[in-house]
Amino acid sequence: MSIVQFSGTLRNLPRAFSAAGPRISGMGFAVASVHEGPPVAVTDEERCLARTMQQPRRSDFLIGRSALHRAVRAAGLTAGPVLCDGPRPRLPEGLSASISHSRGVAVAVAGPADRFPVLGVDLELADLPLRAAHLVLREPERPLLGPPRTAPQRLLALYSAKEAAFKALSPVLGPHLRGLRDVRLTPDGAGFLAQAGRHPGPRVRVSVRHLPAGGVLCWALPHAQGVSVPAR
Structure with a gap:
């Protein structure tokens, strides 16, 4: 996997991510970055847990929790320490959230679980070679790549869209969703509708935003909640 070539520096990118992120009534979106210095929006319990981790997992965990707490506040909610259940955040009851990180930048979405029973977010700042398409797409989905000239960027967007959808759906569907190839995408405006191919769940x-730096930001919301509030 090669690295996306950025214009400018990663230090300046979180501002672009914030501008590209969702504006959904009742849901918070936030960004954190290692380039800000030591993360401040984390709890003592989360710092203690981070000390048991090796790098780069430790840095990813801390900036992820920093972005999460910011997103929780942006949604008008509060949350105590968010530790781990395996690879997933151990979210407090009543909170729905998702975290993603790439190249020292983390993004998070959060909202009340009664309104957003499923949430997913994904940030990708690295190219995905076309030879990896079979790991993401089933053969009937190959036409989604479009013409060869734009296929690499399109594959990155499809990968990110499936990652966001998988994060949203897997807590609900469990073993019915085994990997990205089990997520089926249907084009829908500027994004996609996604569901498990083998389960009528x-x-x-999924909304897709191509970042000025060359990466992709995607988020997945319940079907009825998937319309962004226009930016002011």
């Missing part, structure tokens, strides 16, 4: 609406 919930659908999510």
